[in-house]
Amino acid sequence: MRIAITGGMGFIGQALARRLIADGHAVILIDSLAPQIHGEAPSLEVPAPASFRRLDVRDIADEPGLLDGCDLVYHLAAETGTAQSMYRIRHYVGVNELGTAALLEALAACDRRPRRIVLASSRSVYGEGAYVDPRAPERPIQPPARSAAQLAAHDWELRADDGTALTAVATPEHLGFAPGSVYAATKAAQELLLQAGAPALGIRPVILRFQNVYGEGQSLQNPYTGIISIFFNRARQGLGLPLYEDGLESRDFIHIDDIVDGLVAAGKADLPPDTVINLGAGRPTTVADLARALVAASGHSVPIEVTGQYRVGDIRHCFADLARAEKYLGLVPQVSLDQGLRRFCEWAQSQPVFEDRSPKALAELRQRNLASAG
Numbered sequence: 001m002r003i004a005i006t007g008g009m010g011f012i013g014q015a016l017a018r019r020l021i022a023d024g025h026a027v028i029l030i031d032s033l034a035p036q037i038h039g040e041a042p043s044l045e046v047p048a049p050a051s052f053r054r055l056d057v058r059d060i061a062d063e064p065g066l067l068d069g070c071d072l073v074y075h076l077a078a079e080t081g082t083a084q085s086m087y088r089i090r091h092y093v094g095v096n097e098l099g100t101a102a103l104l105e106a107l108a109a110c111d112r113r114p115r116r117i118v119l120a121s122s123r124s125v126y127g128e129g130a131y132v133d134p135r136a137p138e139r140p141i142q143p144p145a146r147s148a149a150q151l152a153a154h155d156w157e158l159r160a161d162d163g164t165a166l167t168a169v170a171t172p173e174h175l176g177f178a179p180g181s182v183y184a185a186t187k188a189a190q191e192l193l194l195q196a197g198a199p200a201l202g203i204r205p206v207i208l209r210f211q212n213v214y215g216e217g218q219s220l221q222n223p224y225t226g227i228i229s230i231f232f233n234r235a236r237q238g239l240g241l242p243l244y245e246d247g248l249e250s251r252d253f254i255h256i257d258d259i260v261d262g263l264v265a266a267g268k269a270d271l272p273p274d275t276v277i278n279l280g281a282g283r284p285t286t287v288a289d290l291a292r293a294l295v296a297a298s299g300h301s302v303p304i305e306v307t308g309q310y311r312v313g314d315i316r317h318c319f320a321d322l323a324r325a326e327k328y329l330g331l332v333p334q335v336s337l338d339q340g341l342r343r344f345c346e347w348a349q350s351q352p353v354f355e356d357r358s359p360k361a362l363a364e365l366r367q368r369n370l371a372s373a374g
Contacts (some may be wrong), residue, residue: 001026001027001070001071001072002025002026002028002069002070002071002072003020003025003026003027003028003070003071003072003074003267004028004029004030004066004067004070004072004073004074005013005017005027005028005029005030005073005074005076005080006030006031006057006060006073006074006075006076006077006099006103006363007030007031007057007075007076007077007120008027008028008029008030008031008050008052008067008074008076009029009031009033009038009042009044009046009052010031010037010076010077010219011213011215011217011218011219011256012076012120012213012256012259012260012263013029013031013074013076014029014047014217015215015217015256015257015259015260016074016076016260016263016264017047017050018047019260019264020264021047021048021049021050021073022195023264024229025245027047027050027051028050028051028052028053028066028070029046029047029050029051029052029053030052030053030055030057030060030066030077031052031054031055031077031239032054032055032056032057032077033054034079035220036221036222036224037222038148038219038221039221046083050344051351053066053330056095056330057095057099057100057103058094058095058098058099058100058102059102059164059209060102060103060106061102061103061105061106061109063106064105064106064107064109064110067106067107067110067113067114068110068111068112068113069110069112070114071109071114071116072114072115072116072117072118072267073103073114073116073118074117074118074120074263074267075100075103075117075118075119075190075194076120077094077095077099078095078099078120078186078187078190079091079092079095079096079183079186079227080122080183080224081183081222081224081225082085082124082181082183082184082225082311082313082314083181083224083311083312083314083361083365083370083371084183084224084225084361084364084369085182085183085186085312085313086181086182086312086313086365086368087364087365087368087370089182092182092183092186092340093182093186093189093224095353096183096187096189096190097186097189097190097193100137100189100190100193100194101193103117104193104194104197104198107198107203107224108201109241112260113201113202113203114203115202115203115204115300116203116204116205116267116298117192117194117198117203117204117205117206118205118206118208118263118266118267119190119194119205119206119208119262120208120210121187121188121190121191121207121208121209121210121276122183122187122209122210123171123209123210123211123252123278123280123318123320124179124180124181124182124183124184124187124315124371125177125178125187125188125191125209126142126171126175126177126178126182126209126318127144127145127178127179127180127184127315127320128142128143128144128146128158128172128173128178128180128315128316128317128318129168129169129171129175129315129317129318129349130142130168130175130321131143131158131167131168131169132166132169133160133166133167133229134163134164134165134166134167135164137167140169140172140175141152141166142175142176142178142219143158143159143166144178145178145180146158146316146372148312151310151312151372152372154200154245154246154308156245156246156248156249156316157316158316158317166285168250168316168317168318168319170282170319170320170321170322171278171318171319171320171321172278172321172323173209173276173277173278173321173324177308180313180315181313182313183313185312191207191276192360194207195207195274197219200352204271204273205274206266206267206271206275206277207274207275207276207277208262208263208266208276208278209276209277209278209279209320210259210277210279210280211251211252211253211254211278211279211280211281211318211319211320212227212251212252212253212254212280213254213255213256213259214226214228214229214253214254214255214256214340214344215256215257215335215340215343216343216344216347216348217256218256218344220233220348220351220352220354221230221357221372223356223357223358223360223361224361227251227287227290228253228290228294228344229348229356230352230356231290231294232293232294232298232344232348233353233354233356234302234356234358234359235294235295235298235300235301236298236348236353237351237356238300238302239302239356240302240303240304240305241291241294241295241303241304241305242244242305242307242309243287243288243291243304243305243306243307244287244309244310244311244314245308245309245310245314245316246306246308247286247287247288247291247304247306247368248286248287248288249286249287249314249315249316249317250284250285250286250287250316250317250318250319251284251285251287251317251318251319252280252282252283252284252285252318252319252320253279253281253285253290253337253340254280254281254333254337255281255333255335255337255340255343257334257335258279258281258331258333258334258335259279261329261331261334262277262279262325262329265329265330265331266329268326269329269330271328272328275324275328276321276324277324277325277328277329278320278321278322278324278325278332279320279325280319280320280322280333280335281319281333282319282320282321282322282333283319284317284318284319285337288304288306290337291304292304293337293338293341294341294345295336297341297342297344297345298345298348298349299345304370306308307374308372309362309371309373310363310371310372311365311370311371311372312369312370312371313370343345
């Protein structure tokens with residue numbers, strides 16, 4: 001097949017491109033090479049024999065020929081970063097929402113349109129995700145985001161109206177949108193735009209909601225997203241690892257190899273209309289456990305500090321229900337977190353050392369009252 005990947009020079013895009021090329025497909029990569037991810041002077045290592053076009057996704061409507069004749073499009077181009085999205089609102093809406101609209105306009109102008117478009121969406125659209133009240137565990141609920149007063153009181157857990165702590169459970173795809181950040185809202189908008197616009201063009205949209213993706217090739221320069229990269233970059237410079245809240249907030253970490261397996265399967269599987277599928281490891285890991293595992297895997301002995309700091313828009317817990325991924329894609333994650341961290345650290349150790357910009361990123365949030373001082 002001829003396959004286009006927007007955001008194709010990013011972490012996930014390049015890994016996907018290498019797999020598709022190995023499978024014998026012709027691949028075109030479209031990417032703006034954003035400095036926050038790629039640096040001010042990006043080093044181009046386009047996976048051979050893929051072709052590359054440097055282009056902001058918001059301008060793709062002016063060049064529909066890039067997509068004409070493609071059998072499949074993977075739409076990975078997006079700005080990521082929950083915290084930064086809360087004050088760079090126009091930018092996130094522009095890249096994520098207007099970029100998706102421009103992609104649909106480009107597809108509409110094609111004489112030979114792809115049969116399918118696969119979107120990399122996010123678990124952030126669920127907000128806090130699925131929980132149960134331990135007194136009624138048979139009834140999953142979707143609690144609202146924690147209030148500013150609750151966070152200021154360092155009362156971290158989600159609670160029922162009477163104060164009972166709720167228990168996080170695997171989040172299924174049928175849970176409604178409840179975005180707690182601008183980034184999450186733009187990912188929900190991407191989904192809606194494709195579900196509304198693609199079928200009218202004879203294109204089937206497939207929505208994949210990623211959990212926290214990590215692995216070899218991840219940007220070590222972006223201080224706004226990618227906790228594993230941020231922690232490693234600090235550890236190798238002898239800097240401690242600061243944990244927000246009490247360190248017991250949890251995330252679902254999935255290795256890049258398993259994400260690529262899911263993307264490839266979604267490009268060719270026989271799927272029902274309007275398919276939405278979670279991709280994750282299907283199990284929660286606390287940030288404190290992650291930090292300890294990363295320190296062990298990296299060999300860098302640095303202090304791990306619970307700071308009590310918090311950021312507006314962060315969720316407490318969320319992990320994926322993988323029933324659909326297994327049913328429709330045959331996907332069962334193969335790379336354990338310990339294996340993945342060892343592989344990531346071995347790769348990252350061979351990369352240049354980058355300035356730790358996470359304190360500056362946190363300061364920007366504090367200036368806008370979007371993060372606490374502790």
